[in-house]
Ligand code: HEC
Ligand code: HEC
Ligand code: HEC
């Protein structure tokens with residue numbers, strides 16, 4: 001048997017240790033086990049998004065359409081974007097019917113009464129082995145793609161097949177070796193810390209995938225950025241007849257943080273290189289320095305930081321940012337609104353620059369006013385999330401947040 005077949009069969013039998021299979025993007029250094037400060041982060045003082053809606057309709061009505069809100073959902077026919085229709089529900093890696101020395105492998109996505117399933121079928125005709133797991137949780141709003149998680153008891157794992165929006169197709173989950181059927185990749189707390197509101201891990205080990213299942217809250221809630229809001233809600237409910245102009249109490253408004261703390265809030269999830277956790281997931285409180293919580297991984301600070309998920313690191317390199325003490329992510333983004341087309345952001349540049357300060361205005365005229373972005377924040381391919389599927393390599397494209405002259 002060729003080595004590839006051995007690996008495949010081991011994976012089939014579930015022998016591949018979960019620890020070796022964790023997403024490269026998120027693996028914290030196991031030597032830096034966190035010191036636990038009194039166990040799990042407090043989670044009682046949270047009110048939930050529905051509570052905010054009654055008083056903050058402006059923010060809430062648009063927020064439900066944002067990628068943050070939609071970034072994790074229960075799996076169902078609306079949330080799973082991939083197709084279960086015959087003809088487009090198979091990811092063929094190597095057809096078992098024509099398998100030679102190496103075994104064949106394909107994945108089939110099926111809608112059944114009991115839910116939606118991924119089934120791996122591997123081997124040779126007459127000796128086929130199958131493994132089926134249910135789609136339980138959808139990760140990703142689908143801007144670029146989605147990955148899926150399944151429960152095995154109280155353990156959470158990533159499914160081997162993901163969805164790719166470009167071409168609306170099924171692909172190998174990023175980081176999975178092509179040709180293997182691996183169901184043993186653990187979904188660690190940090191994964192959900194960036195993509196959900198809350199889950200209670202059963203242990204402080206940053207590599208655990210055992211959780212209190214019922215504690216899971218999907219989507220990124222208002223309170224991830226505004227802090228626990230239960231007191232704020234009850235306070236304002238009893239003050240319902242209070243005079244207009246009353247300022248919010250017992251709630252955090254990031255606009256009132258220093259610039260560094262504002263950017264730290266976004267950096268919790270948008271600074272790819274920070275991954276060494278000092279305290280358990282879900283203990284970060286908006287307004288506090290991120291340095292007390294996450295450290296940059298040494299060695300990752302390459303001269304050309306990758307564009308994936310590192311908007312903070314890249315923006316911080318920009319002269320715009322270095323020379324403007326008040327510039328933050330909010331200069332361009334309103335996180336309560338869905339993303340706008342890139343070109344519309346040019347008016348943000350023009351709050352500080354003039355069309356004439358760009359050398360290109362001499363040759364191209366005023367029409368550059370509508371598109372500062374494509375030249376100064378170009379879209380580039382990332383090397384951080386790669387999916388290799390049956391010989392084809394896919395890399396998502398990201399907007400580079402290092403604002404400068406590209407030649
Ligand atoms: C019973 C009504 C009520 C509910 C429910 C409510 N708020 Fe408020 N909130 C207010 C009022 C009144 C203010 C002050 C006036 C304003 O800014 O609109 C306020 C202000 C705020 C501010 C600005 C604070 C500042 O310092 O500038 C934020 C942020 C906020 N609320 C977030 C939330 C979040 C998040 C929720 C849900 C957990 C929520 N609110 C639920 C009534 C409410
Ligand atoms: C708890 C983690 C978390 C925090 C905190 C966070 N983000 Fe995000 N953000 C995400 C994730 C995850 C996505 C990708 C969502 C998806 O498409 O599934 C995202 C997507 C985005 C997008 C792209 C939206 C789109 O429609 O493509 C923008 C812009 C963004 N975030 C800005 C911010 C800003 C600005 C802040 C700080 C005020 C912030 N985020 C804080 C996790 C976070
Ligand atoms: C440090 C925070 C962080 C961690 C950890 C993280 N992600 Fe993400 N993820 C993001 C951000 C931010 C984006 C938005 C794209 C970007 O900026 O790179 C994203 C994008 C995605 C997307 C594409 C979403 C879309 O709508 O296109 C998927 C799928 C995804 N992540 C899955 C996962 C899974 C599964 C895990 C855990 C095994 C994970 N991510 C861990 C922050 C994180």
Ligand code: HEC
Pocket residue numbers: 049052053056059060063068220221222223224225226253254255330335336
């Ligand atoms: C990803 C982080 C994030 C999420 C999620 C988020 N907010 Fe905000 N919110 C901010 C930031 C940042 C500001 C300050 C914006 C600025 O600088 O003007 C803000 C400001 C506010 C304000 C102050 C009023 C104003 O416009 O200045 C209110 C009220 C508010 N948010 C309510 C909500 C509600 C309700 C939700 C959920 C439906 C929510 N926010 C979700 C980051 C977030």
Ligand code: HEC
Pocket residue numbers: 319320321323324326327331345346348349350351352353372373376377403404405
């Ligand atoms: C908050 C104000 C502000 C915003 C918004 C802003 N910039 Fe800047 N930008 C500056 C300042 C200040 C400098 C530095 C000028 C200097 O040092 O002479 C600068 C520098 C630059 C440079 C020169 C960079 C280099 O490395 O030499 C370019 C190009 C640029 N900005 C383009 C843009 C574009 C395009 C946008 C919109 C995507 C933008 N800026 C948004 C303030 C801003």
Ligand code: HEC
Pocket residue numbers: 263266267270311312315328329330331332333339340341342345348349373377397398399400401
């Ligand atoms: C000078 C304006 C500007 C600033 C400041 C800015 N962004 Fe963006 N951002 C953009 C533009 C333009 C896009 C592309 C939007 C689109 O394609 O629709 C974008 C896209 C994104 C996306 C989606 C990923 C992608 O590649 O499409 C994320 C996530 C994001 N920004 C996060 C942040 C965070 C976090 C900060 C603060 C560190 C920040 N941005 C600061 C202009 C800005």
Ligand code: HEC
Pocket residue numbers: 346349350353354355357358359360368369370371372373375376405406
């Ligand atoms: C077609 C591509 C393109 C577009 C569109 C464009 N730029 Fe430029 N920009 C350049 C190039 C190339 C340079 C450097 C050459 C030069 O200065 O003559 C430059 C130079 C600049 C500089 C000066 C940098 C320095 O070192 O002093 C600023 C500021 C700037 N652009 C801002 C903008 C703004 C704001 C917009 C939108 C109104 C814009 N640019 C649109 C390509 C472009």
